[in-house]
Each structure stands twice: as structure tokens, then as C-alpha cells.
Amino acid sequence: MVWRHDNEMQRMLRDSIDAHVSANHSTDRVRECREMSAGFDLQEWKSMAELGWTGVLLSEESGGTGLPLSESLPLAEVIGRNLFPEPFVASAIIAATILNAAYSKAFQVIAEPLVDGSRVITLAFQERPSMKSVAEPSVTCKGGKLNGTKLFVPAWSDITDLLVTCVLDEKLAIVFVPGNAEGLVASPTKMSDGSLMTTLKFSGVAIEPENILLQGQTALDALNLAIANGTLALCAQMEGLATAAFDITVDYMKNRVQFNQPIADFQANRFVMVDLNGEIELGGASWRQALIDLEKNGFEAAHVSISAAKARCSEMVLGVTKASIQYHGGIGFTEDADIGLYLKAALRLSSWLGGAAYHRAAAYDMYREGQVDAGK
Amino acid sequence: MLENNHKDMSVLSDDEFRMKFRNWLETTYPDEWKNPVVFRLHGAEETRWLRMLYDGGFRCPGWPRKYGGMGLGLRKQLIYHEELERIGAARNVDTGATLLGATIIRHGTDAQKQKYLPEVLNGDCLWCQGFSEPNAGSDLASLKTTAVLDGDEYVINGTKIWTTMAPFSHKIFLLARTDMNAPRPQQGISMLIVDDMKQEGMIVRSITNLNGEAEFAQVFFDDVRIPATNVIYKVNKGWDVAKAMLGDERIFIGSPSLANQTFTVLEELISQMGKETDELFKAEVAKAFCDLNDLRALFAQVCDAAIRGVADGKTYSTIKVQASETFKRISDTLINVAQEYGASVGHPDLDGFEKDILAFFLIARPSTIYGGASEVQKTIIARDIFGPLAKR
Numbered sequence: 001m002v003w004r005h006d007n008e009m010q011r012m013l014r015d016s017i018d019a020h021v022s023a024n025h026s027t028d029r030v031r032e033c034r035e036m037s038a039g040f041d042l043q044e045w046k047s048m049a050e051l052g053w054t055g056v057l058l059s060e061e062s063g064g065t066g067l068p069l070s071e072s073l074p075l076a077e078v079i080g081r082n083l084f085p086e087p088f089v090a091s092a093i094i095a096a097t098i099l100n101a102a103y104s105k106a107f108q109v110i111a112e113p114l115v116d117g118s119r120v121i122t123l124a125f126q127e128r129p130s131m132k133s134v135a136e137p138s139v140t141c142k143g144g145k146l147n148g149t150k151l152f153v154p155a156w157s158d159i160t161d162l163l164v165t166c167v168l169d170e171k172l173a174i175v176f177v178p179g180n181a182e183g184l185v186a187s188p189t190k191m192s193d194g195s196l197m198t199t200l201k202f203s204g205v206a207i208e209p210e211n212i213l214l215q216g217q218t219a220l221d222a223l224n225l226a227i228a229n230g231t232l233a234l235c236a237q238m239e240g241l242a243t244a245a246f247d248i249t250v251d252y253m254k255n256r257v258q259f260n261q262p263i264a265d266f267q268a269n270r271f272v273m274v275d276l277n278g279e280i281e282l283g284g285a286s287w288r289q290a291l292i293d294l295e296k297n298g299f300e301a302a303h304v305s306i307s308a309a310k311a312r313c314s315e316m317v318l319g320v321t322k323a324s325i326q327y328h329g330g331i332g333f334t335e336d337a338d339i340g341l342y343l344k345a346a347l348r349l350s351s352w353l354g355g356a357a358y359h360r361a362a363a364y365d366m367y368r369e370g371q372v373d374a375g376k
Numbered sequence: 377m378l379e380n381n382h383k384d385m386s387v388l389s390d391d392e393f394r395m396k397f398r399n400w401l402e403t404t405y406p407d408e409w410k411n412p413v414v415f416r417l418h419g420a421e422e423t424r425w426l427r428m429l430y431d432g433g434f435r436c437p438g439w440p441r442k443y444g445g446m447g448l449g450l451r452k453q454l455i456y457h458e459e460l461e462r463i464g465a466a467r468n469v470d471t472g473a474t475l476l477g478a479t480i481i482r483h484g485t486d487a488q489k490q491k492y493l494p495e496v497l498n499g500d501c502l503w504c505q506g507f508s509e510p511n512a513g514s515d516l517a518s519l520k521t522t523a524v525l526d527g528d529e530y531v532i533n534g535t536k537i538w539t540t541m542a543p544f545s546h547k548i549f550l551l552a553r554t555d556m557n558a559p560r561p562q563q564g565i566s567m568l569i570v571d572d573m574k575q576e577g578m579i580v581r582s583i584t585n586l587n588g589e590a591e592f593a594q595v596f597f598d599d600v601r602i603p604a605t606n607v608i609y610k611v612n613k614g615w616d617v618a619k620a621m622l623g624d625e626r627i628f629i630g631s632p633s634l635a636n637q638t639f640t641v642l643e644e645l646i647s648q649m650g651k652e653t654d655e656l657f658k659a660e661v662a663k664a665f666c667d668l669n670d671l672r673a674l675f676a677q678v679c680d681a682a683i684r685g686v687a688d689g690k691t692y693s694t695i696k697v698q699a700s701e702t703f704k705r706i707s708d709t710l711i712n713v714a715q716e717y718g719a720s721v722g723h724p725d726l727d728g729f730e731k732d733i734l735a736f737f738l739i740a741r742p743s744t745i746y747g748g749a750s751e752v753q754k755t756i757i758a759r760d761i762f763g764p765l766a767k768r
Contacts, residue, residue, distance in 0.1 A: 005686055250761060265765045270758035271751075277761060281694050282670040289673035308669040357659070363669065364662035368652070 009067070010074045013056075017078045020051055025082055027338045033085040034194030038157030040085040045159075048086060049117025057096040057229075061103065062111035064096070069229050070291055073236040080240030083345050085194060087120060087155030089237060094230035095121035098163050098174055101222035102213035110161065110176055120157055123174075123226060124150035124200055125165040131354040131362070134227070135220055139166040139202060141175055141212070146183075146205040154352070156188050156198040164202070165223060168212065172219045176211040177202070192344040221299075228299040231310050231353050235287035238317040238349050242280050245342040246273070249324040252339075256329070269327065276323055279316040286312045304367045311359035314350035321346040378493055380441045382433030386448050393448075394455045400432055401463045411464035411637075415739055416591070419502070419544035422468045426499025435497055436473050443481050443489065444497045450627070450683045461633045469541050472496035472503035476549050479567075479621050483609035492569075504573075506536035506550030506595055507618065513538075514752045516551075517561040517615065521597060523552040523568055525604060530554070530568060532577075532600040538746070542593035543582045545573055551614050558612070567614035569606040576600070587738040627682050629747050630695030632671045635703040638740070639668050641731045642710045648729045649713075657713050664709045671702045690760040693753040700743035701750065707740040 006014060024047065033040050048054055056072045058064025072093070079088050091114065099111045099121070113119035125134050127150060139148030146166060153162075162177040162184075177184065183205040188196040214222050250273065253264035263269055290305035299306075321343040325332040328339050350356070385393055409417065409425070417425055429435040437456045439445020448456065477496045480488050495501035512519040521534025532552055542548070548570045558564025573580060577600040582590040609617045642664060646652055678695050681687040710718075710733050717724035723732050744750040 005681070005684070254762060254766075262766050264762045267755075267758075270762060271754050273761060274754040274757045277757065278694055278698055282674055282698065285674035285677040286670040289676055305669060305673070308666045309673075311666050312670050360662045360666050361659065364658070364665045367665060 006074060007071075009071045013071070014074045014078060016051060017053070017075060020047070021078065021082050025084070027083065027341060030083045030085060030194075030341055038160075039190070039193075039195040040087060040157070042157065042159055044084075045086050045120060046117040048088070049115065053088065054092045054117055055096075055111075055115035056092055057100065058092075058111055058115055059100050059103065062099070062108060063115040064111070068295065069093075069232065070295060073233060073291070076233040076236035077240035080237030080242075080349070081244040083193075083241065083244075083341055087122065087195075089230055089233045090122050090155040091120050093233040094123050094226045095163055097226035097229045098123055098214070098222050101218060101225070102174070104210075104213065107213070113161075118159065120155050120160040121163060122153060122155040122160055123163045123165075124153045125223065125227075126150065126152045131227070131358065134165070135172055135223060137165045137167060137172070139164065141166045141168040141173060141207055144207050144209075146175065146177065146202040146207050148202055150200045150202075152352075153198040153200055154195065156186055156196045162200070163213070164200075165219075168215060171216045172223070173212055173216075174214040174219045174222065175207050176213055177205055177207070181205045191348045193341075193348040194344075195348060224299045227353065228294055228302060228306055231306050232287055232291050232294065234349060234353055235283065235290075235309050235313040238313040238346070239280065239284050239287070241342060241345055241349065242283070242313075242317045242320040245321050245324045245339065245346075246276065246280065248339060248342075249273070249327050253327050263327065272323060273327075276316075276320050279312070279319055283309070283313040283316040304363050304370065307354075307359040307363035307366065310354060311356045311363060314354075314359065315356040317346040318350050318356075378442060378444045378489065380433075380444045380446065382446075384441065385433070385446055386441075386452065390451060390455060393452050394459060397434060397456060397459045398462070400434065401459060401465070404428060404432060405463050405465060409466045415467055415735075417466050417468040418541065418591070422470075422502060422544070423499045425466075425468060426470070430498045435499075436477065439473070439477060439481060439493075443477075443493050450679070454679055457628060457631065457633070461636070471505050471541065471545075472501060475505055475621055476503045479549075479608060479617060482620075483617055485605075487605070488569075488608070501547055502541065502545045504539050504542045504545035504548050504595075506539055506548050508538045509535060510537050510594075514749050516618075517565075519551055519553065519565070521550065521552040522556065523554050523566060523602075525554070526601075528604045529601045530604055530606070532568065532570070532597040532602065534597050536595045536597075537583075538592050539580075539595050540592045540746075542573070542580050542595050543590060547571055548573055548595065549608065551618060554614075555612050562615045564612050565614040565618075566611050567608040567617050568602060569608065570597075570600060570602055571606070585738075586741060587735055626692045627679060627687070627695070630675055630678065630692070630699040632668065632675050632699060632702070634740070634743070635668050635671055635699065635706050638703060638706045638710060638736050639664060641733065641736060642706065642713065644729065644731065645710065645714060645726075645733065648726050649717075651713065660709050660712065664706045667702050667705060671698055674698060690757050693748070693756045696748065697744075697750050697753045697757075703743050704740045707737045711737045 052065055053075055055064030056067050056075060060066040076089060099107055110121065114121050127138055139150060146164065150164065160179045162179060164175050164177050166173055166175060183203045185201045186198050188198040191197050253269060254262050256263050287309040290302055290309040293305045294302035324339050325343055328337060331337050332339050388396065426435065436445035437448045437453045441447035473496055477493060480492055507516060509519050509521060521532065521536065523530040523532045536550060550568055551565050552568055553564055554566040555564030577598040579596040580593050582593040584590050585592065642661065646661065651657055674695060678687055678691055681691065714724065714733055717726065718733065720734060723730045
């Protein structure tokens with residue numbers, strides 16, 4: 001992966017999404033989606049599937065494209081740049097990573113509807129506002145019944161099915177639960193970007209044996225890799241979002257005249273934007289290096305660099321979008337101005353899967369643990 | 377006759393080259409210069425070190441072999457620097473190789489190549505660079521030093537300042553105004569060579585810096601006469617040469633090595649003070665850690681781009697700003713975490729801790745001033761982002 005330069009595959013993907021975006025997408029659509037019950041457009045999800053995006057990471061056995069993560073991330077970037085509300089990272093990256101690890105008959109049944117866009121799959125794993133101890137859930141699967149509560153589940157909709165982490169026979173397991181399962185109660189909360197974050201309560205939900213997808217070490221590995229992949233994809237999405245907000249704001253600053261000159265000519269303003277540009281460069285470099293680390297050395301080795309990347313990108317995307325509001329002046333504070341959409345999306349993405357403060361501390365803690373382990 | 381007679385190391389694999397240089401450093405590098413509290417080698421020490429590199433066949437990695445260099449591509453040059461960092465080598469300015477030599481190779485006459493390159497290679501001649509003046513710092517083009525042609529000589533008058541290593545240097549190259557009537561300040565400037573820092577009319581007055589070192593100086597030129605042939609490239613085209621002085625090597629000014637070294641000292645300090653888990657400082661140290669991690673990532677990405685020839689001017693400015701600002705911030709954290717010890721002169725009174733943390737803090741200060749101040753770099757980046765100012 002080369003700094004700011006796509007390889008052939010990445011360029012093809014980017015061309016395909018660019019063509020689709022200019023034909024079908026606008027900020028008007030982003031606003032329309034905010035009024036939809038799921039916060040995104042089920043029809044557009046289907047179109048994305050037809051373009052191969054929902055199956056980009058899924059292995060070819062399930063009809064997916066089976067690209068490595070690094071080849072898939074231009075999609076996340078462009079999705080961020082254009083504020084696509086469809087749950088690409090949650091479903092096509094995070095859930096797909098679990099499904100790839102759980103290749104089985106059930107996998108075919110679950111994965112194919114994701115590839116063709118008839119269903120959305122999402123991973124329910126968090127139980128508290130932290131990414132710590134996600135491998136030790138309190139949700140249990142005993143005697144074929146699932147009980148407990150999951151928080152902060154993204155991508156909930158009428159066509160969403162679930163992958164749920166739980167404890168089964170004292171080991172971590174990941175089970176499949178259809179969205180319409182009996183005993184499942186969903187309480188969605190509307191988020192700043194119009195998406196839903198849902199609390200799921202499982203009360204004796206029946207789990208058929210074939211729906212126990214992963215157990216023990218394989219479940220743990222799949223969960224860790226899914227979070228690692230998702231975090232990096234989210235970083236790419238945030239970089240795309242920040243870059244778009246930055247460009248829109250630069251354009252506005254060049255055209256907005258006060259004191260007889262464009263506000264882009266004031267050095268104080270220019271330097272703030274230069275600093276933010278530096279943050280975008282650091283964020284972009286940080287996640288790209290973390291990605292190299294992940295694909296080369298695996299998620300355990302890459303934990304530190306992934307957390308550092310998420311910390312930087314979370315802070316960077318908020319920094320850029322907040323400054324964007326400031327340089328738009330009063331207009332920036334209106335509901336009509338598009339720039340506000342970027343800030344609201346940034347708020348959601350920067351906190352999802354852990355915010356800056358959490359990940360900075362996590363990166364340093366894991367680095368120190370590594371030092372201790374290495375006997376330093 | 378300038379040709380490098382050592383084996384060509386550019387044909388080795390990257391790993392082979394790395395191990396070869398590493399082995400050489402491990403057997404050759406003097407212990408007393410490792411991880412120095414004194415950051416840089418001066419004068420006779422620098423000459424000794426350059427001579428060792430020369431004898432070992434490891435001198436001037438970026439110069440072509442036909443001029444006596446190692447002829448290494450950027451990737452191997454990076455490995456070269458990584459290995460120096462790994463062994464904890466003291467830095468040396470080496471203006472002769474990185475600035476003067478590279479420029480002579482690109483723009484010098486054959487006579488200049490024959491005369492100047494060998495003595496840079498074997499370390500006999502140390503160079504300094506006379507660019508800044510008391511009233512021409514960031515605004516370098518407003519420089520006032522003049523060189524007037526008198527027969528077959530130029531007569532130089534004026535003064536240069538912040539001339540790094542001038543007290544230890546044998547020769548100086550400088551920018552001086554050779555056409556006083558040029559329409560723009562950038563025009564009418566030439567790059568000139570004075571062959572002897574001690575020649576008549578030259579006065580070097582060393583300046584003690586905030587860290588108590590006398591590394592830089594003010595240099596006075598009072599009717600200093602040089603042969604008219606001591607012009608690099610063309611008369612009145614000195615600005616163009618100065619702008620292009622650093623090619624690919626611009627990248628090394630963005631190296632995270634100083635920030636990295638400072639963070640290592642920060643870790644030692646925390647451990648020495650028993651503050652590893654002190655919540656009061658943990659967030660700050662974690663921030664320093666992430667800053668360093670991301671700087672390293674940016675440097676790696678930019679190096680990759682440079683090797684592929686796709687790094688632009690804005691990128692070099694960005695990495696320079698980030699590397700120096702991060703170095704400063706981490707040294708700030710060092711002082712902050714040290715609490716009362718932070719202002720100790722010399723190493724703090726802590727058992728077994730021998731790092732002069734105040735020196736790190738002080739030496740970090742000018743990193744955002746030299747080599748193009750942060751404000752100048754940001755102006756360059758801003759021009760790239762916004763285009764030129766609408767007014768003017």
C-alpha cells in the first residue's frame with residue numbers, strides 16, 4: 001500500500017464507487033436517510049451489493065470477492081468522504097470477518113444474503129462503554145437458550161440479522177441470531193448522524209446447534225480480527241470524511257470575503273488549516289502503517305499501532321469538522337448547511353469502537369505490556 | 377580518480393547491506409560516542425569519525441560512486457541511518473557531504489569536483505554554510521552581504537550569523553549579492569566559496585547557545601578576496617542552487633530519531649522515578665507515545681513515497697514540521713514529568729540516571745527554527761492548500 005497512491009485493484013474499486021456516487025448519491029440523500037427508520041436506505045444497500053461492495057471481504061466460496069483488507073479500504077474511504085449512511089464497516093467488514101472465520105454450512109446460509117444485499121449482518125459484542133474485556137461477555141448460551149444484553153449494536157434494521165458473542169460451556173462463542181427471533185427485544189437510539197445504536201435484550205432466544213458458528217480460541221481470534229479490521233476500516237472512513245470536510249471548508253474560505261479579502265488569506269486561519277492538514281496526514285499514515293503491521297504480523301502484534309491509529313483518526317476527524325463549522329461562520333451552525341452533516345457523522349464515527357482518550361491509553365498500556373513480556 | 381575503490385554495496389540486498397554496516401559499526405564505533413548526552417561531534421572528533429567511515433568504505437552514502445560516494449539508493453540510505461540510530465551514534469552535521477558536496481556534484485565544475493570532493497570524503501575538510509544574516513533569517517532573500525568583482529577576484533563584505541559549526545570549519549560556502557540592481561530580491565545572488573576560514577578579513581565570533589554550547593557563530597567578511605572561479609553554478613543564480621540543494625535527502629530532516637531518543641529517555645526517567653503507573657502523568661506519556669508512533673508512521677509512508685518518486689514539496693515541509701514539533705512536545709513532556717528535577721543543570725540527582733534532560737529540552741528549541749522555521753514551512757504548505765494569496 002503506497003502513501004496516497006492506489007494500486008491497480010484499489011484504483012478500479014475507487015473508479016467504480018466514484019461512478020456510482022456521482023450517479024446516485026448526494027447530501028440530499030444523506031438527509032433523506034436520516035428520516036428513514038433504519039437511518040439508511042435498504043434499497044441502496046442492495047445496489048451496493050450489486051456492485052460487489054457488501055461481499056468485498058467475504059471469501060469466494062460464499063460468492064464474495066475475497067479481497068484482503070488493504071484492497072478493500074478505498075471503499076471505506078470513499079464511503080466516509082461521501083457520508084454514506086449504509087453500514088459498510090459494521091456489516092461488510094466486521095461481520096464479514098467473523099463469517100470468513102466461520103466457514104460452514106450455516107455460513108453459506110448467512111453469508112449469501114449479505115453478498116446479495118437482501119440482509120444486513122451485524123456483530124453484537126459490546127456490553128459496556130469500553131472496548132476492554134469484550135472477550136468476556138456476560139451474555140450466556142445455556143441449554144440452547146441465549147440470555148443477556150448487548151449495547152451499542154450498529155446497523156439495526158428490518159433486514160438485520162445478528163452475530164452475538166456469548167459464553168457457552170465456559171468458553172467464548174459466537175452465535176447467529178435471526179433479527180426476528182423470538183425473545184429478542186431491540187431498543188434503538190438515534191445517533192447524531194441519523195444511524196441507530198441499539199440495545200438488544202435476549203430472553204431465552206433459541207439457538208439451534210448449527211447456529212453456533214465459532215467457539216473457544218477460534219471465536220476469540222475471529223472477534224479480535226473483526227475488531228481490528230473494523231477499527232482500521234473506520235479509520236479509513238474517518239480520513240475520507242475529514243478530507244471531504246477539509247476540502248469543502250478550504251473552498252468556502254477562498255470564496256468568503258470579509259475585510260475586503262477572502263478569509264483564506266488570513267494567516268491565522270491558514271495556519272490552523274495547515275495544522276489540521278498535518279493531523280490528516282498523521283492519521284492517514286498511522287492507519288496505513290497499522291494495516292501493514294496487521295497484515296504482516298497479525299492482530300496481536302498490531303494492537304498497539306491500531307489503537308494509536310484509532311486515537312489519532314478519532315481526534316483528527318473531530319478537529320477538522322469542528323474547525324470546518326468555525327470557518328463557515330454563522331452558516332456553519334445552520335441545519336441547512338451540509339458541513340454540519342460532517343461534524344455529526346464525525347461525532348458518531350470517532351466514538352464508535354473507542355474514542356481517542358481510550359485508545360491512546362490502550363496503545364500505551366499494550367506497548368508497556370509488550371515491553372514487560374519482552375523482558376525489558 | 378575520484379572513483380570509490382571499495383566494493384559496490386548498492387548491489388547487495390537490503391538485508392545484506394544492513395548486516396554489513398551493522399557488523400562494521402559494532403566492531404568499529406567508539407563506545408565513548410554512544411548515546412551521547414553531548415549530541416554532536418565537533419571538529420577533530422568529527423574529522424576522526426568521517427575518516428573512520430571513509431576507511432571502512434561507508435562514507436557519503438548518497439554520492440555517486442564515480443565521485444567517491446557509496447552510490448546507494450534512498451532505501452539503502454535509510455537503512456544506513458537506521459543502523460547509525462540503532463548503535464546510538466552521535467550525530468554530526470557533515471555539511472560538506474550533505475550540502476556542499478551534493479551541490480558540487482550537481483552544479484560544480486570539474487576543477488571544483490577535483491579540488492573539493494576528496495577532502496570532504498576523507499574528512500580532512502569540514503564545511504559550514506553561510507546563509508542567514510542578522511536581518512535575513514526566514515526572509516533569506518533580503519540578505520545584504522555583497523561580493524563585488526575586482527579583476528579576477530570577488531571582494532566580499534558583510535556578515536553571516538547562526539553559522540553552525542563555523543568555529544570548527546575550514547571552509548565556508550555562502551550566498552552573497554553580486555548584482556545590486558536586480559529587480560527582485562531573489563535575483564542577483566551568487567553562491568560563493570571561501571577556501572580558508574582564517575584568511576585575511578575573516579572573523580568568526582562564536583555564539584554560546586541556550587544549552588551552553590558554542591557550536592554556531594557570527595562570521596564577518598571584511599574585504600575578503602576570493603578567486604572569481606569560486607562561484608558554484610552560475611553568477612547571479614545562487615538562489616536557484618540554494619533552493620535545490622537538498623534533493624531526496626530533504627527527507628532526513630523529517631527523521632523521527634530525535635523524538636525517538638527523547639522518548640527513550642522519558643521512559644527511563646519514569647522508571648527511575650517509579651512513576652510508571654502514576655495516573656497524573658500516564659495520559660501525557662501515552663500522548664507522547666502515540667505522537668511518536670504516528671510520526672514514525674508518517675516518516676515510513678513518506679520514505680516509501682520518496683523511494684517511488686512521488687513525494688512532493690508539501691510532503692517534505694509537512695514531515696519537517698511534524699518531526700520537529702513532535703521532538704519539542706516530547707521534550708516538554710520529559711521536563712513536565714521530571715517535576716522539580718526538570719530544571720536541573722546536568723543530569724538530575726537520581727540514582728543511576730545519567731541523562732541531561734534539560735539539554736534535551738533546550739536542544740529541541742531550535743529544531744523548529746533551523747532548516748526553515750515551522751512558520752515558513754506552514755506558509756509553504758498553506759500555499760499548496762489555498763493557492764497564493766488573493767491580494768498582493
